[in-house]
Amino acid sequence: MSKNIKLMQGNEAIAEGALIAGCDFFAGYPITPSSEVAEILSNKLPKIGKVFLQMEDEIAALGAVLGAALGGAKAITASSGPGISLKQEHIGYASMCEIPCVIINVMRGGPSTGLPTLPAQSDIMQARWGTHGDHAIIAITPSGVNESLYETIRAFNLAVKYRTPVMILTDEIIGHMREKVVIPDKSEVEVIDVKLPDVSPEKYTPYNFTSGKVTPLAPMGEGYRYHVTGLIHGDTGFPSQKTEVIQNAENWLIDKIYKNIKDIEKFEEFKVEDADILIVAYGSTSRSARQAVMMARAAGIKAGMFRPITIWPFPEEQISNLSKKIKNILVPEMNMGQVILEVQRNACGSKVYGLNIVNGEPITPDQIYAKIKEISEL
Amino acid sequence: MIKTKFDYDYYLRKNTLPHIWCPGCGDGIILKALLRAIHKCGYSKDEVVITSGIGCASRLPGYVDFNTIHTTHGRALTFAIGIKMYKPKLKVITISGDGDALAIGGNHFIHAARRNIDMTLIVFNNYTYGMTGGQYSPTQPLDSYSTTTPFGNIEFPFDVCNLAQAAGATWVGRSTSYHAVQLEKFMVSALNHTGFSVLDVITNCHISYGRRNKMKSPVDMVKYQKEKAIAARSAENMSAEELTGRFKTGILFENNDKPEFSSEYYKKLESIKTK
Numbered sequence: 001m002s003k004n005i006k007l008m009q010g011n012e013a014i015a016e017g018a019l020i021a022g023c024d025f026f027a028g029y030p031i032t033p034s035s036e037v038a039e040i041l042s043n044k045l046p047k048i049g050k051v052f053l054q055m056e057d058e059i060a061a062l063g064a065v066l067g068a069a070l071g072g073a074k075a076i077t078a079s080s081g082p083g084i085s086l087k088q089e090h091i092g093y094a095s096m097c098e099i100p101c102v103i104i105n106v107m108r109g110g111p112s113t114g115l116p117t118l119p120a121q122s123d124i125m126q127a128r129w130g131t132h133g134d135h136a137i138i139a140i141t142p143s144g145v146n147e148s149l150y151e152t153i154r155a156f157n158l159a160v161k162y163r164t165p166v167m168i169l170t171d172e173i174i175g176h177m178r179e180k181v182v183i184p185d186k187s188e189v190e191v192i193d194v195k196l197p198d199v200s201p202e203k204y205t206p207y208n209f210t211s212g213k214v215t216p217l218a219p220m221g222e223g224y225r226y227h228v229t230g231l232i233h234g235d236t237g238f239p240s241q242k243t244e245v246i247q248n249a250e251n252w253l254i255d256k257i258y259k260n261i262k263d264i265e266k267f268e269e270f271k272v273e274d275a276d277i278l279i280v281a282y283g284s285t286s287r288s289a290r291q292a293v294m295m296a297r298a299a300g301i302k303a304g305m306f307r308p309i310t311i312w313p314f315p316e317e318q319i320s321n322l323s324k325k326i327k328n329i330l331v332p333e334m335n336m337g338q339v340i341l342e343v344q345r346n347a348c349g350s351k352v353y354g355l356n357i358v359n360g361e362p363i364t365p366d367q368i369y370a371k372i373k374e375i376s377e378l
Numbered sequence: 379m380i381k382t383k384f385d386y387d388y389y390l391r392k393n394t395l396p397h398i399w400c401p402g403c404g405d406g407i408i409l410k411a412l413l414r415a416i417h418k419c420g421y422s423k424d425e426v427v428i429t430s431g432i433g434c435a436s437r438l439p440g441y442v443d444f445n446t447i448h449t450t451h452g453r454a455l456t457f458a459i460g461i462k463m464y465k466p467k468l469k470v471i472t473i474s475g476d477g478d479a480l481a482i483g484g485n486h487f488i489h490a491a492r493r494n495i496d497m498t499l500i501v502f503n504n505y506t507y508g509m510t511g512g513q514y515s516p517t518q519p520l521d522s523y524s525t526t527t528p529f530g531n532i533e534f535p536f537d538v539c540n541l542a543q544a545a546g547a548t549w550v551g552r553s554t555s556y557h558a559v560q561l562e563k564f565m566v567s568a569l570n571h572t573g574f575s576v577l578d579v580i581t582n583c584h585i586s587y588g589r590r591n592k593m594k595s596p597v598d599m600v601k602y603q604k605e606k607a608i609a610a611r612s613a614e615n616m617s618a619e620e621l622t623g624r625f626k627t628g629i630l631f632e633n634n635d636k637p638e639f640s641s642e643y644y645k646k647l648e649s650i651k652t653k
Binding site for chain 1: 391394423424425427429439440443444445446447448449450453456457458459460461462463464465467468485486489643646647650651
């Protein structure tokens with residue numbers, strides 16, 4: 001294992017992870033609290049001969065990312081709540097046209113301009129449902145700086161493998177916090193590269209909705225001439241209004257993610273084996289939740305934590321199974337109740353409680369512990 | 379340089395035809411001029427990328443056998459910038475309607491011009507949102523009618539060329555779908571220009587615009603183009619009064635001295651390496 005250990009900020013770790021993953025294109029627009037990702041890549045990408053662009057607005061930034069990705073780039077953009085709202089148009093386009101890209105959302109309080117410099121976890125549902133129409137999405141919620149680096153690498157891999165936008169949802173806490181990071185050597189991590197298709201241009205179709213396999217996206221300009229459109233399209237990429245083509249295309253956008261959930265899912269279980277109360281926590285809140293579990297255990301309450309790392313697709317099966325054994329579930333989150341909806345939907349046997357604090361401060365271990373105690377005494 | 383004889387079929391995706399455009403629409407004339415111009419420039423089909431936004435004109439890329447991207451409304455230039463910067467050797471062309479380029483895409487238009495990035499924007503300017511039924515666009519003339527200006531338009535229109543030049547484009551021209559030969563010539567010039575080139579093509583939507591403005595048939599609208607177009611050189615000696623209701627055609631502005639963005643970017647990378 002690498003001995004390259006550094007103290008770095010969450011946003012810096014994301015930039016570092018992107019570079020290890022082979023990112024060769026960034027386009028963005030300044031926004032707090034994500035701007036460091038752009039600033040760092042504006043320095044590092046040119047030095048390795050790659051492209052950094054600051055665009056005229058958030059929508060343009062993702063447009064440029066998608067244009068580059070169609071040329072074969074491993075492309076990334078970074079933003080925060082209001083910027084992600086603007087980007088939704090192109091998140092839909094990327095989903096529909098199956099263009100790989102990584103979108104960083106360093107979450108801040110909202111709605112609207114909200115709390116630019118303070119943390120929140122209020123974009124979980126925006127990540128899933130923010131654009132119009134039916135589609136699936138992959139979103140990842142790292143809980144710290146080191147994990148931000150490794151999950152950014154995984155995000156690029158998933159984007160290329162499943163031809164989809166992948167979102168990293170951190171927040172102002174993780175983005176600006178400094179922690180120890182073990183920077184891996186490129187040989188120590190899996191990196192999935194963009195490749196030319198293994199068929200000739202004459203035989204290539206940019207989509208294959210019925211095969212059950214993701215067709216590789218041929219980089220444009222390499223002899224594979226095809227058409228890309230946000231209209232519903234068939235395997236050839238040309239628009240179609242045939243009912244069977246429409247249904248297949250819609251099914252595919254969901255199926256290609258959900259039928260591969262075992263490959264995409266990632267979670268951590270902490271002291272769940274004998275737990276009477278389960279905390280479902282993600283991102284920075286899971287750090288306080290972990291401490292609260294320890295506090296509860298010290299006080300004789302059997303608490304455990306389930307931490308989704310891949311938040312979308314949601315770990316439905318795991319929550320469902322855990323709820324069969326565990327009576328009470330607590331979902332602390334820095335929003336007015338988003339992930340709790342998914343937990344309630346899947347936890348058939350348990351009572352589900354929320355702890356929703358959106359005052360611009362992180363949720364503390366004490367706050368979670370107090371709620372655990374309250375529930376256990378009911 | 380391609381030495382073969384020009385053949386439309388070589389460039390068309392015939393399996394995607396017939397096109398969606400109404401009988402008599404000018405867009406097909408512009409498409410054909412574009413194919414002839416690309417052939418004259420000698421580009422291979424693999425090196426050409428065409429992006430477009432949303433609207434009638436923006437359906438063009440589907441019909442032509444290049445690397446084609448039918449993007450979102452107004453944003454075609456952003457995709458074009460992305461792929462051009464990543465693969466600067468590609469020849470990038472953007473097709474956009476007047477609403478697409480100048481209303482919803484206005485910000486991208488001025489910023490692409492400001493950067494002077496090497497690509498060609500062709501604006502299919504028919505003064506209307508044809509696909510959605512003929513609402514008024516940012517180029518619709520004063521006092522004309524549309525489905526959303528039933529009492530006449532009181533908004534001042536953009537002049538595509540003046541705006542492009544002011545924002546920093548380095549090749550600016552205007553032709554019409556009536557002047558098909560001139561149109562092809564200007565396209566060749568725009569494509570050969572290094573920098574951001576904007577070609578404003580006045581075209582006809584007799585269905586959505588003409589019918590509401592006493593130009594019911596394609597012939598009426600083609601006559602309008604013929605009669606209202608005034609060569610820039612001839613316009614020099616005409617009074618403002620004489621020019622009212624007319625539009626200048628020609629290569630209106632050209633600057634070959636302003637540095638081009640993608641080559642400047644990669645030059646900068648070289649200079650960083652050597653330090």
